[in-house]
Amino acid sequence: MNYEKELKRLNEYQREAVLDESDACVVNANVGSGKTTVLISKIVYLHYAKDISYKDMIVLTFTNKAANEIKERLMASDESIKAEELEGFGTFHSVALHLLKEVLPIEKIRYEKDFLVIEPDEELDIALQIIQEEKLKIKYKNRLKKRLEQAMIIEKEEEKISTYDDDIFKLAELLKEEKIKQNKMSFSDILQNANLLLGEHKIEPKWIIIDEVQDSDKIQLDFIDKLKGENTKLFAVGDPNQVIYSWRGSSLNVVYTLKHKYNAKELSLPINYRSSNAILEAARCFQQNGSLLMGARETENKIIVKNHYNPFNEACYLVDKIKEIHKSGVPYKEIAIFYRLQDQSQVFEDVFLKNDIPFEVSMKKTISHSPVLNWMIKLFRFCVNPNDFSSAIYVLSNKEYGEKITEKTARKIVKEQNIIKSELLEKMHEFLNKCSEIKIAEEIYNYFEFDKYIKPTSATYIDDKEAIDALLDIIIEYVKEKQMPFLDGLREFINSSALYGVNILKKDISSDIDSVKLMTLHASKGLEFSYVFITGVNYGLIPLHTRDMEEEEEQRLFFVGITRAKDYLELSYYTNPDYQKAAPGESRYIHMIPEKLIQNDKVKNNNVNLQELKKQIQEAKAKGNKEEISANEAVELPVVEEINEASIKQVSHKKYGTGKVLKEDDMMIEVEFEKYGVKEFIKAFSELEFL
DNA sequence: CGCATGTGGATTTTT
DNA sequence: TCCACATGCG
Incomplete structure (x- = not known):
């Protein structure tokens, strides 16, 4: 086995991580620093140099995609591996499922080995049936799923008092029983039941290796803890700068937690092999975690900042731009367009379809x-x-x-x-x-x-x-x-x-297909492209504002988006966005990038698509829209658009009339109205018109 | 059924 | 903030 040759190809940081022998080790892997390579080298190294069987390793990932990539790359590097040796390799859920099916004494929790896994919808159906059969009084059935989740968390009997005075706790209990009776487990049951049984029945693998630890939630951390025996060694790789899923339960300080819980050694992989210098320097502006991010590439390519009248115009511009890039010899699959919200893809899809640009939208359809x-x-x-x-x-x-x-x-x-x-x-x-x-x-x-x-x-x-x-x-x-x-x-x-999930509706989104990729910033995590266009970098859209949003997470999301680009990065914003959430003008994030890195292609006389405008005006009229746009006004809009930060902004509100802006940040806006006095608005919701 | 009042969600998504 | 939807009373 040529693992020694592999080792020589790694840089010093990567090699240190692979060779590390501490009981627990957390690797701070920067974007594009060869994280997967390190993981695979580590596995191969343990197997060949330390004589550890693959069966004694548990390798955990969050997505099937990541799990498959590791397995495929391993099998490619070592042809003698048999698929059944890698049973401990997979997502948290699939490994837990395997343990429940093959190893753990599942009858102790009254399940049978041939239990079925059910999707959230089916669990809800069962709950609704129980309500009907038992004639339970449950309020707010439209929020049943969320209410059940909350009810499950509370374990102490004395705290089980429903806020709405109904049978929600009784339902939670009956549901649990019914699932056992029907021999079914939901996704979260798989992990919870595995955790329950692992408390008694120890597995104690020699190594636990985890990819993207920063995304772990409480149950997953618990799973690791229960899996780990006295002599189990832990090797975890993750990047605190790429936490973009804390809203679905990943705790922020996973790396910190692991470090303290297991007294783990902390290493880092600072060198980024992916992006050009300008892109990296821009990315550093959005890095919150103080770790080093070093580049390895010489190319100096400025970041393009562009404005467009509206999404439709941008889509037309992108058609030309993509055709131009493609003509210069770049395959379509090296081009990607990112946006903040799912809805934003529609315009691109329509326009690309009409103009014969091959594209794929990344949305999971099963x-x-x-x-x-x-x-x-x-x-x-x-x-x-x-x-x-x-x-x-x-x-x-x-x-x-x-x-x-x-x-x-x-x-x-x-x-x-x-x-x-x-x-x-x-x-x-x-x-x-x-x-x-x-x-x-x-x-x-x-x-x-x-x-x-x-x-x-x-x-x-x-x-x-x-x-x-x-x-x-x-x-x-x-x-x-x-x-x-x-x-x-x-x-x-x-x-x-x-x-x-069987992919029937969607063609394989494998990177083999030569097409432009359209996706949300979230979906872009873990991918890389030569050409990246981040669209709608507008005030109000990036960062997207809501009441309890953590600003920092939006910054990390933007960081993830930027660092997907290898050679070319273009940021764009709309001067007249169609989306309700977006305000005209560029996001504050654009100003956070040093000007020397930016090539500002601000279009002064935006070539407004007249036909599209006419259509819009007609639509507006048909709807009986209050804001009647006359053709003249609309055409002038892009020219009028000049952001004058210094001057006092005048606004008008449909109820309060006109007023002037007193205070303004990303979240709130304070306006003194002539007739109603001072009012405060959350920006994303206030229908203020800037005059 | 109509009406007043209460409640929380708005965005991202994996298994 | 504003909206949709659920609840509960008459």
């Missing part, structure tokens, strides 16, 4: 996003598990597909197993006996006579049929690959599809 497939999966769920009443009721009483009977009758016939009343229920019951000989997808389709239940007359019929065919093919292939009897294969497929 089975649960397709109503038919969702329905069909529930159908199979009941087929393989006849106790799964909730799925059967869903299948029979769905409003789009199936027999469309009322929920009440559906519940009745399912409970009574009254197959005479429902042909579809009979088919599902009989499927167990008839499916053993199934070899091709068509047999399943014909057995159920799906045409009957998805209706050839409906508008979505063609898409639905295609989706069903695709899923059936995938199932058949899956079963063939596993070399299992059809029923076992189907059961396992349904079990895993919930956790891994």
Whole structure:
């Protein structure tokens, strides 16, 4: 094995991390510093130099993508690895799932080995059914999910008093019982139950290696802690500058916590191999963590700052720009466009489609996003598990597909197993006996006579049929690959599809496809591109303001976006944004970048697209919009746009009339109105018009 | 059913 | 801030 050769290729910091032997070690890995390379080298080094079997290592990541990348790169570097040796390699959830299925004494918590994993929606369905059956009094059912989550956290009996005087705690308990009865676990149950059992039943691997630790939440940290034995060594890699998911529970000081809890040694990987100097220098302006960020590349390319009249104009500009870049020999896949909000992609999609620019939008669409497939999966769920009443009721009483009977009758016939009343229920019951000989997808389709239940007359019929065919093919292939009897294969497929999501609706977003990538700043984490356009760097949009937002996180998000760029970075803002949240003018973040790094391509006479303007005006009129824009005013707007920071801003409010701005920051604005006195507004919500 | 009052969400997303 | 939605009373 040539791991020694690999080691020589690393820089001194990387090598130190790989060779480190402390009981616990946290590596502060900067953006683009070869974090994955270090992880893989570490694993290979431990295996070959320290003679540690892959089976004695647990390697944890947060996404399947990251897990697959590690596994693939490992298998590529060492052909002797067998897939089953890497069972401890994967996401937190998949490793916990594996432990529950194969190692831990799951019967102690009254589950059976063949339990199913359910998605949040299904858990909610079960909860709603319990409410109905037990006639519970639950208020605010529209917020049920959140309320249940909160109820679960409270453990002390005496504190279990509902704020709304209803049965929420009783429901939480019944739900827990019902899930055990139906042998189902939600995503969070997987980790929680694993934690519960690991307290008694020790695994004690020799090494625990964690990627992107900064994203861990409390349960995940607990999982690490429970997994770790006396002699287990810990190696964690992460970057405190890339914490952009604290809103979904990752604690901010994970690195600090680990350091103190396990007395961990702290190392760092300071050298960035990805970006050009100007990009790195700009990125440093948004770095909060004081760690060193060193560049390794000589190229000096300025950062472009541009303004556009509105998103539509920008999309048109980008079409030309992308074509120009592509002509110069850059493949489309090296170009990416980032934005803050999902909605912002629409304009780009429309304009690119019209102008033949190949593109992909990064949005996860899996089975649960397709109503038919969702329905069909529930159908199979009941087929393989006849106790799964909730799925059967869903299948029979769905409003789009199936027999469309009322929920009440559906519940009745399912409970009574009254197959005479429902042909579809009979088919599902009989499927167990008839499916053993199934070899091709068509047999399943014909057995159920799906045409009957998805209706050839409906508008979505063609898409639905295609989706069903695709899923059936995938199932058949899956079963063939596993070399299992059809029923076992189907059961396992349904079990895993919930956790891994099968990409049926979306073409592979693999970087092989040569297309421009459109995504939110959040989705860009972990990727890199030669050309990066960050759009809508507007006042009010980046940073996006809400009441309890942590400003710092928005800065880190912008940092992540900037550091995706290898060679070319263009920031743009709108002078007349269509989005409600955005105010005209550039974000404060643009001023945080030193001017010497910036090439300001401010367009004075914006070539306003007249046709688009006309359309907008017509739309505005059609809506009976209060702010009637006359064609003249609108055309003048981009020229009028001149931000005069020094002068006192005059504003008008639809209720309070005109007034002058007293105080203004990113969040709040204070205005003294002529007739109403001083009022304070949260900027993102105030409909103030700047005069 | 109509109306007054109460409540919290607004944005990002993985398993 | 402003909106949607749920609740509860008459």
